[in-house]
Amino acid sequence: GESVGLHLPTLSVQEGDNSIINCAYSNSASDYFIWYKQESGKGPQFIIDIRSNMDKRQGQRVTVLLNKTVKHLSLQIAATQPGDSAVYFCAVKGGADGLTFGKGTHLIIQP
Amino acid sequence: KAGVTQTPRYLIKTRGQQVTLSCSPISGHRSVSWYQQTPGQGLQFLFEYFSETQRNKGNFPGRFSGRQFSNSRSEMNVSTLELGDSALYLCASSEAGRDTIYFGEGSWLTVV
Numbered sequence: 242g243e244s245v246g247l248h249l250p251t252l253s254v255q256e257g258d259n260s261i262i263n264c265a266y267s268n269s270a271s272d273y274f275i276w277y278k279q280e281s282g283k284g285p286q287f288i289i290d291i292r293s294n295m296d297k298r299q300g301q302r303v304t305v306l307l308n309k310t311v312k313h314l315s316l317q318i319a320a321t322q323p324g325d326s327a328v329y330f331c332a333v334k335g336g337a338d339g340l341t342f343g344k345g346t347h348l349i350i351q352p
Numbered sequence: 353k354a355g356v357t358q359t360p361r362y363l364i365k366t367r368g369q370q371v372t373l374s375c376s377p378i379s380g381h382r383s384v385s386w387y388q389q390t391p392g393q394g395l396q397f398l399f400e401y402f403s404e405t406q407r408n409k410g411n412f413p414g415r416f417s418g419r420q421f422s423n424s425r426s427e428m429n430v431s432t433l434e435l436g437d438s439a440l441y442l443c444a445s446s447e448a449g450r451d452t453i454y455f456g457e458g459s460w461l462t463v464v
Contacts, residue, residue, distance in 0.1 A: 273451045284356075284442055284455035285395075330395065334451055339385055339408050342395035 243268040245333050245343040253349040260318040262346045264331035267312065271335035274307060276316045279345070280327045288316070288329075318348075326350045353379055356456030358443050364462045370431040373459045377424050377445030383407075384426040385453060386418060389440040398441075401426055402448070433463045 244267045254260045266274075272293040277285035291298045291305045291314075298305050304317040314331050328347050332340040357376040365371050377384050385400040385408075397410035401420035418428040424445075430437055440460055444453035 275452065277455070284457045287452060287454060290452055332395075339397035339400055339410065340453065341397070342387075344394040 243271060243333055243335055243338070243341040245331060245341050249346055250344065251347045251349065253351055254321050255351050256321060256323060258321055260316075260321045260325070260348055262316045262318075262329050262331075262348065264314040264316075264333075264343050265312060266314065266331075266333045266341075268333070268335050269309070269312060271312075271333045273334040274305070274314050275332045275334075275340065276303075276305060277330045277332065278325075278327045279330065285330060321348075321350055323350050323352075356443055356445050356454055358441075358456040358459050360459060361457065362460045362462075364464060365433050367433055367435060367463055369433050370429060371433060371461060372427055372429045373441050373443075373461075375426045375428075375443030375445075375456060377426070377443075378454060380447065381445035381454075382424050382448045383446045383450075383453075384420055384424065385444050385446075386426070386428050387442040387444065387455075388412070389442055389458070390438075395442070398428065430461075435463050437461065438463045 246265045275290040276288040279285045289300045302319045306315045328345040330345045332342045359374045383402045386398040389395045400408040404420045415431045420426045440458040442458045444455045446453045
């Protein structure tokens with residue numbers, strides 16, 4: 242099966258700086274990767290996704306990078322704002338199985 | 353479009369009781385999946401339904417069950433509740449054939 246690990250349970254950044262949140266996955270056959278943001282008391286909110294045939298995808302202020310060689314996924318948030326404060330989860334899918342989630346990184350924004 | 357709707361949002365049950373949680377998917381979404389979220393274990397997959405059929409099941413005991421109705425609405429049931437079942441239960445829906453799932457706000461279950 243798949244396992245997804247995170248590199249840091251907590252990340253503290255200054256407002257206006259860029260944030261980078263990392264994930265590692267175990268199954269080289271995984272073909273779909275997705276990032277969610279979860280604010281306190283709410284359900285996870287879709288941010289951005291990427292398929293294994295790509296190595297980079299950009300959204301509004303967010304970029305997802307996929308390195309299949311080392312099975313590593315990262316989420317970059319540009320010009321971090323107070324509203325970005327949340328827990329960020331990566332999730333990985335391979336085949337017909339459901340998504341496997343990482344434990345999450347709590348992003349803290351320092352004023 | 354309305355998002356995924358889950359009811360009830362909060363509930364408290366006693367050990368040994370059973371509970372039913374309800375989920376209405378995004379309009380047009382026919383796939384519904386359920387996840388359990390706890391501080392210790394994170395988000396764990398419970399099961400997935402499509403066209404009233406369970407398509408996938410996670411590694412949970414048989415006390416956890418679910419079903420999907422013809423209108424794609426889904427319910428999950430937990431019988432003989434244990435203290436460790438206290439968690440946020442999240443429902444998510446997706447379009448047929450799509451991998452992206454969209455979550456509801458969850459149902460907070462406390463077992464005392």
